[in-house]
Amino acid sequence: MARYTGADCRLCRREGCKLYLKGDKCNSPKCTLLKKFAPPGIHGKGRKKASGYSIQLREKQKTKRIYGLSEKQMRMYYDKAASLRGITGENLLVLIERRLDNVVYRMGFAVSRDMARQMVAHGHFSVNGKNVDIPSYQVKANDIVAVRETKKDKPMWQAVKEIKNLSIGKWLEYDNTALSGKVLSLPERADIDLDIKEHLIVELYSK
Numbered sequence: 001m002a003r004y005t006g007a008d009c010r011l012c013r014r015e016g017c018k019l020y021l022k023g024d025k026c027n028s029p030k031c032t033l034l035k036k037f038a039p040p041g042i043h044g045k046g047r048k049k050a051s052g053y054s055i056q057l058r059e060k061q062k063t064k065r066i067y068g069l070s071e072k073q074m075r076m077y078y079d080k081a082a083s084l085r086g087i088t089g090e091n092l093l094v095l096i097e098r099r100l101d102n103v104v105y106r107m108g109f110a111v112s113r114d115m116a117r118q119m120v121a122h123g124h125f126s127v128n129g130k131n132v133d134i135p136s137y138q139v140k141a142n143d144i145v146a147v148r149e150t151k152k153d154k155p156m157w158q159a160v161k162e163i164k165n166l167s168i169g170k171w172l173e174y175d176n177t178a179l180s181g182k183v184l185s186l187p188e189r190a191d192i193d194l195d196i197k198e199h200l201i202v203e204l205y206s207k
Helices: 008-015 021-027 050-068 071-083 088-099 099-108 113-119 153-163 198-205
Strands: 126-129 144-147 172-175 180-183
Touching: 050 071, 050 198, 071 088, 071 198, 088 099, 088 198, 099 113, 099 126, 099 144, 099 172, 099 180
Parallel strands: none
Antiparallel strands: 126 144, 144 180, 172 180
């Protein structure tokens, strides 16, 4: 499936909540959702009561859009989560959280996951000293994620160095001076601060 290239704020309106796709704008008064809460389209304000299937579908679409996943990727993560021990929904979110682009975003290298994905794809990062340009790369406990030495002299990283006291999950460690971070452990469901009802996604895919 082709990647969505339209207005990000339109996606937030469609899901009826902030997906934090525009970085700082999402936390400012300029957030489009504060002005136009109704879903986009001429029928946005007159939608009927959602069915059970519609609620499940919207939860899946919301999760895909938060993390920037295609339907093929989402289905792949679900199939893998279902094959693991434990609760399938929690396994699903943990697998997605372990993506390198998400870890780069969580550590504070980028203001959005889209930006983090682009940074990774352009070869700005290494994992355990090895260059990695695959956004979907799955990090493991004790992995060291760092900006490549050949990229550190770029002006964009000077601004990142000045950011202090980043609020990151307890499963991550970040050193803004060295422009590197460490995956202390694999994330748990309690570490994922997103309003996602993963059981609805499982119900949808398991039909």
